[in-house]
Amino acid sequence: MPNDATGVWTLSVVGGAIRKLIDEAWSARASPDGSKIAFARGSDIWVMGSNGENPQKVLSPEKDSWPDLELLEWTQDGRGVTYLQRKRGSDEPVLVRRDLSSGATTTVLADPRLTYYRWTSDGRFICQLREQPPNEASTNLWEIRTDPRTGCVTGELRRITNWAGYGLFKFTVSADGKRLALVDLRGKSDIYVGELAANGTKLRNLRKLTTDDRLDWPGAWTPDSKAILFYSNRTGSFDIFKVGLDGTSVEQLTALSGEERAPQVSPDRAWILAMHWPKTPAGKTPRSGTLVRVPFGGGPPESVLELKGYPGYPGTQDKDGRSISRGYPDFRCPSAPGASCILAEVEEPVQTPACASCPAEAEEDWITFSAFDAVSGKKNLAARAKLATAWNLSPDGSRIALVDDNRSGCDIRILTLSGGAERIVSVKDRVRCEAVAWSADGRSLFVANRLLSRGGWLFHVTMDGATHVLRETSPWFERPLASPDGRYLAFAETKNDSNVWMIETF
Secondary structure, eight states: OGGGOOEEEEOOTTSOOOEEEEESOEEEEEOTTSSEEEEEETTEEEEEETTSOSOEEEEOOOTTEEEEEEEEEEOTTSSEEEEEEEETTOOOOEEEEEETTTOOEEEEEOOTTEEEEEEOTTSEEEEEEEOOTTOTTOEEEEEEEBOTTTOOBOSOOEEOOOOSSOOEEEEEEOTTSSEEEEEEEEEEEEEEEEEEETTTTEEEEEEESOOSSSBEEEEEEOTTSSEEEEEEOTTSSOEEEEEETTSOOEEEOOOOSSEEEEEEEOTTSSEEEEEEEOOOGGGOOOSEEEEEEEETTOOOOEEEEEEESOOOOTTEEOTTSOEEOOOSSEEEOOSSTTOOEEEEEEOOOOEEESSTTSOEEEOOOEEEEEEEOTTTOOEEEEEEEEOOSEEEEOTTSSEEEEEOOOTTOOEEEEEETTOOOOEEEEOTTOOOEEEEEEOTTSSSEEEEEEETTTEEEEEEEOTTSOEEEEEEESSEEEEEEEOTTSSEEEEEEEEEEEEEEEEEOO
16 A cells, blocks of 8 residues: 555455455454454544444543554454553553443453453453563463453463563464464564765665674764674673674673663763663563763763663564664764763653643643763753654754654654754655664764565665665664764664464463
């Protein structure tokens, strides 16, 4: 479909042409008797007949909450649907059952480790749960008995599998409940570097710097452009490493208890800064972390400032099964001496009434950008912007570029920290831009985008929106970084390895 748009289609298993049922719909699920289809449109749940007839909206988000409709399913009896419900101010989703006739809502399971689930015909609830830290990259199957009429839990969680290193993506259960087919999806990312030519419009002599089967994400270049600071789970948890341009000399720089990510070099070149989150019990999400600094020449870490929230595990699979590393809080440091590092945090939503007699409505999510001192930790508000998929700071620390995963286009927002109107760079003939970086001279940008059906692109963008493709590949790209001397471009190339397995009499 154009621009990677989504819709619901039907295809006969005994032959025949594919037929579209409805546009602007996703996460479609057929009812157990096959007579109806539930689907998502925006943040609403709709139901229509099996041939696309009589579509009706049956559920809109409740106040201060929204449904995660990637996990929309019918109940066993076909009288209701189940989905994840998220509350503002809470990072722990709840799986709820909603009766479509009465509207009654029942909690099925409240566990932040839940990634997927299915109901069986005999009343079992089968689910995938992430393992507890430090094994968050592994998922296993569990089951629990429920009352088919009410959806209420009637038993305790029981483990079905106890596998290490398996990143289960999705599964399905046979009609008789005796067989289960599952997809084992393991994400990996490697760091590449290439030489820029023709004013950044060509990429030559590309080479891979990391060759392990784990997640390696670039963070920053060293000031001399001879090495890259990156974070990786090659030792189990995420730590900070340094690799030279020959890819043969890898040095571990941190080994704290917990997780370190997104290394940056302070503008005075004296420190390596990184975000740190401690280990948490029972798979709970950390609610706060610390921005730490380590002397560039080596030494113990020191705290700089507190971080609110957690951006997610740096290998979390998105709704398309891709391992990604982005989120908030996040920070960047410029290469220009004397400039300030910038911390990005998502603001708490403010309830504002549209009029004196109107009910309060949630404001859009905004990012707060704060300039901070790498030694004292003192920070000051620098700017605010609407929430973006990804952002980056210009080398001189004066501007921020933001991109959004937009299905209809690719607009880069340029925010000047000294004030002034936000500038828009409309990228020609591109959609779904997900990563952005500045050129070393700050006069152009490097952007990554992707289409589900075709893979990813890495391209150079001028300030008038003209593009030059640097690399096209079936995986996708994350975290492009131009070297301070302008000679190189580094980035992560990410892909999945997958297999299908079947379990019987589980």
